[in-house]
Amino acid sequence: MTAIEFRNVTKAYGNTTVLHDFSLTISKNETTALVGESGSGKSTLLMLSNGLLDADDGSVQVMGEAIELADLVKLRRKMGYAVQGAGLFPHMTAAENISLTARLSGWSVDKIDQRLGELFALVELDRSCLDRFPHELSGGEQQRVSLCRALMLDPLLLLLDEPFSALDPLTRRSIHEEFLRIRNLGERSILLVTHDMQEAVKLAQHIVVLREGAVVQSGTVDEVVTEPADNYVRRLLGTST
Amino acid sequence: MIRRMLIVFMMTLLPQTVIALTVGSKNFSESYLLAEIISQSLEAEGFQVDRRFGLGGTLVCYEALLSGEIDVYVEYTGTIEQVILKGSDRHPAVMEINSRLDRRLRILGSLGFNNTYAMAMKESLAEQLGITSISDLANADELVLALSLEFLNREDGWPGLASLYKLPHQPLGIDHGLAYQAMNSGSIDLTDAYSTDGDIERYALRTLKDDLGYFPEYYAVPFIRADMNERAVAVIENLVGLLDDSRMREMNAEVVVEGKSFAQVAASFLQSEGIAGREQADTQLLSNVLRNTLVHLKLTSIALLLGCLVGLPLGILAFRHQQLARVVVYIAGLMQTIPSIALLALMIPLFGIGVLPAIVALFLYSILPILRNTITSLITIDPVLKRVSQAIGLTGSEQLRYVLLPMALPGILAGIKTAAIISIGTATLAAFIGAGGLGEPIVTGLALNDTRLILQGAIPAAILAIVAELLFELLERLVVKEHMLLGELTS
Numbered sequence A: 001m002t003a004i005e006f007r008n009v010t011k012a013y014g015n016t017t018v019l020h021d022f023s024l025t026i027s028k029n030e031t032t033a034l035v036g037e038s039g040s041g042k043s044t045l046l047m048l049s050n051g052l053l054d055a056d057d058g059s060v061q062v063m064g065e066a067i068e069l070a071d072l073v074k075l076r077r078k079m080g081y082a083v084q085g086a087g088l089f090p091h092m093t094a095a096e097n098i099s100l101t102a103r104l105s106g107w108s109v110d111k112i113d114q115r116l117g118e119l120f121a122l123v124e125l126d127r128s129c130l131d132r133f134p135h136e137l138s139g140g141e142q143q144r145v146s147l148c149r150a151l152m153l154d155p156l157l158l159l160l161d162e163p164f165s166a167l168d169p170l171t172r173r174s175i176h177e178e179f180l181r182i183r184n185l186g187e188r189s190i191l192l193v194t195h196d197m198q199e200a201v202k203l204a205q206h207i208v209v210l211r212e213g214a215v216v217q218s219g220t221v222d223e224v225v226t227e228p229a230d231n232y233v234r235r236l237l238g239t240s241t
Numbered sequence B: 001m002i003r004r005m006l007i008v009f010m011m012t013l014l015p016q017t018v019i020a021l022t023v024g025s026k027n028f029s030e031s032y033l034l035a036e037i038i039s040q041s042l043e044a045e046g047f048q049v050d051r052r053f054g055l056g057g058t059l060v061c062y063e064a065l066l067s068g069e070i071d072v073y074v075e076y077t078g079t080i081e082q083v084i085l086k087g088s089d090r091h092p093a094v095m096e097i098n099s100r101l102d103r104r105l106r107i108l109g110s111l112g113f114n115n116t117y118a119m120a121m122k123e124s125l126a127e128q129l130g131i132t133s134i135s136d137l138a139n140a141d142e143l144v145l146a147l148s149l150e151f152l153n154r155e156d157g158w159p160g161l162a163s164l165y166k167l168p169h170q171p172l173g174i175d176h177g178l179a180y181q182a183m184n185s186g187s188i189d190l191t192d193a194y195s196t197d198g199d200i201e202r203y204a205l206r207t208l209k210d211d212l213g214y215f216p217e218y219y220a221v222p223f224i225r226a227d228m229n230e231r232a233v234a235v236i237e238n239l240v241g242l243l244d245d246s247r248m249r250e251m252n253a254e255v256v257v258e259g260k261s262f263a264q265v266a267a268s269f270l271q272s273e274g275i276a277g278r279e280q281a282d283t284q285l286l287s288n289v290l291r292n293t294l295v296h297l298k299l300t301s302i303a304l305l306l307g308c309l310v311g312l313p314l315g316i317l318a319f320r321h322q323q324l325a326r327v328v329v330y331i332a333g334l335m336q337t338i339p340s341i342a343l344l345a346l347m348i349p350l351f352g353i354g355v356l357p358a359i360v361a362l363f364l365y366s367i368l369p370i371l372r373n374t375i376t377s378l379i380t381i382d383p384v385l386k387r388v389s390q391a392i393g394l395t396g397s398e399q400l401r402y403v404l405l406p407m408a409l410p411g412i413l414a415g416i417k418t419a420a421i422i423s424i425g426t427a428t429l430a431a432f433i434g435a436g437g438l439g440e441p442i443v444t445g446l447a448l449n450d451t452r453l454i455l456q457g458a459i460p461a462a463i464l465a466i467v468a469e470l471l472f473e474l475l476e477r478l479v480v481k482e483h484m485l486l487g488e489l490t491s
Helices: A042-049 A072-076 A094-104 A109-122 A127-131 A139-151 A169-183 A197-203 A221-226 A231-237 B002-013 B029-044 B058-066 B077-084 B094-100 B123-129 B134-139 B149-153 B158-165 B176-184 B230-237 B245-256 B262-272 B285-318 B322-337 B340-351 B355-379 B383-391 B396-433 B439-448 B451-479
Strands: A002-013 A016-027 A031-035 A057-062 A079-083 A157-161 A189-194 A206-211 A214-220 B020-026 B048-055 B072-076 B105-107 B117-122 B146-148 B172-174 B190-194 B205-207 B220-225
Touching: A002 A042, A002 A189, A016 A042, A016 A057, A016 A189, A016 A206, A016 A214, A031 A042, A031 A197, A042 A057, A042 A157, A042 A189, A072 A079, A079 A139, A079 B383, A094 A109, A094 A127, A094 A139, A094 B396, A109 A127, A109 A139, A109 A169, A139 A157, A139 A169, A169 A197, A189 A197, A197 A206, A197 A221, A197 A231, A206 A221, A206 A231, A214 A221, A214 A231, A221 A231, B020 B029, B020 B058, B029 B048, B029 B072, B029 B230, B029 B245, B029 B262, B029 B439, B048 B058, B048 B396, B048 B439, B058 B072, B058 B077, B058 B220, B058 B340, B072 B077, B077 B094, B077 B220, B094 B105, B117 B123, B117 B176, B123 B205, B134 B158, B146 B149, B146 B176, B149 B158, B149 B172, B172 B176, B176 B190, B176 B439, B220 B230, B245 B262, B285 B322, B285 B355, B285 B396, B285 B439, B285 B451, B322 B355, B340 B355, B340 B396, B355 B396, B383 B396, B396 B439, B396 B451, B439 B451
Parallel strands: A031 A189, A031 A206, A079 A157, A157 A189, B020 B048, B020 B072, B146 B172, B146 B190
Antiparallel strands: A002 A016, A002 A057, A206 A214, B072 B220, B105 B220, B117 B190, B117 B205
16 A cells, blocks of 8 residues: 555756656555655655645655645645644644644544643653743754644644754654654654654665655665665765765 | 704704805915905805815815815916916906806906015015115025925916026925025025015015016905805805905914914904904814814824725735735835825825825825735745645635734734824825814914914824824734744744
8 A cells, every 4th residue: 555656756946857757656554764865856755745846747646645636735634744943833832833723623622632632641741831832942842842733633644854853963862762652653654854864764664765856775774774775875874985 | 052052043043954165275374364254254144164274285276176175265366377277367357267267167356455476585684685676686696595386386486587587596495384484594585475475574574576577466366166156155255355465464464473363363354344253262272182183093094994904905915926916015115105295186186175085195105014014024934834834734714814914913013003103194294185184283383384383283193103103012012922023933
């Protein structure tokens, strides 16, 4: 089964073609990391997955639905989304940030409260953070709140755009632990975009290495680590200088 | 209670329904006084009079008369001939003017005096330089001339005078009401005056002899609509021929020098002529200021409300489309470059005079700050947050309501505040087109050279602007969270 399928996708920004006749399948219920340097097309792929960008040519299927035909609002609520720097709305408290889509989906106050409790336990956030505004939270707390927001509606698919890159190493390590807990929690497909191969190795089950809009290597973590396809992959792994 | 009974009593005495007439005047003292005389004599005969005094210039008055916004004002034969009829007859007769006027309008016989232009300078300076006639000016090119803008630009004003007398001066433009003070303080030497100006006595000025006979006749005539009620016409015709030059100059001096009110001077004139003049009760200073302030508030708040109703939705519609946003802001900006007095004048052919055109003009001014701030505040929101709001599955209107507008709110409020303060300032000019408000004492004060009166308008207007500023700050504190005001966004 597939979570996302890119079929012969072409995408250009002005005169710069990022993807040309690109095809890739992301499997369901596992964590796939898209790894590459900037300009490799990894973020473009993520934004094509939830319709933030439209493909110039080809098609994108998400959970069996062609994205160009889908009701995007409905589809996006089945996909959690988190970005680098958390992207929390500054005028809302942590609780309001997390529960916004739930409130708009008509959840009861009790149900929201219960879910907030679960999520805070999951990412080890203190309940006192609930009523704080983003600027009153540390970077790590902000990113945990951001993860909670992405998980609020218990989505089948989680799209993460370098969510841990802006954190200091210590905070990153502890939030990685929580991510792994989230990963193992149930059946969920996760697409993680990162430029950090170490992070991909630690968090993902499947790794897709990208370079200038093409797949250099696609395989399980073991395969990529033990048999890097070329020097580019090796360099990303840090095993060659 | 007693007053109300009296009114009811008087109403029963009147044969039919009361006829209401609107009397206009230009924005200088003599025009106010003549309009007041006409108003009181009409009121004495049972007409109800709406006073629209201090209209800004000949064309404003003419357009107002043509459109029926006013029924009568006093104009001068020379002005009608040259400015309105574009003719060049220096001695136009009443019959002759009437035959050429728009058929909807006509003038009555002259009130008696000829208020022509005169060049005036300080008696002492004239004595010292030995200047008695305009011809003498040709050799005195060191004199500083400052002329009223109307005189400076009209055919029968400065251009013709300069070429006939071969005058070398480069005159400045100045508001007529300010010219005497400027001359008194020595910053200018010479200005244009009206031959019946009370100020000529007040400031000890010499009027120079028009030795080449340049200035045309400017007999004061009631300028009325041809369809005016016949009884009213008869009342106004009673005034024909009653005022000669010196009488008029004396009465003007009573207003500008002795500080009597127009109503007082008009009433005593009508009484002396055996026409029962009814002096209006002198209204209290405080209630005057209050009334003007309320009108001012009405003008600005309605204009501001309309500005918000148009500017906010337009800004919200336009911000997603960069090209459209640019065009919209450009057009709104263009509107802002029209000088306010010109914009007000442009409104007259479309909306007449009074409150409506003033509100429309203020509304046009208020759009730009509201629109521009709305668009910029929405455009400059962190693109990551815009992307997130889309990606977590908010519809377009949910994005606006829950994310974009709350984040743009401080900027949008600042735009509305700017619009409010611009409106309060600009609305003082609305008095020129008869909209009243705090500009009314300012305009009258300028016409009378009365600083106290000017301050009666200027001080409340300034206070209003400060109060508006404070109220918006309060509003901001109430609806915007503190950390959003300080700009402390997520790190």
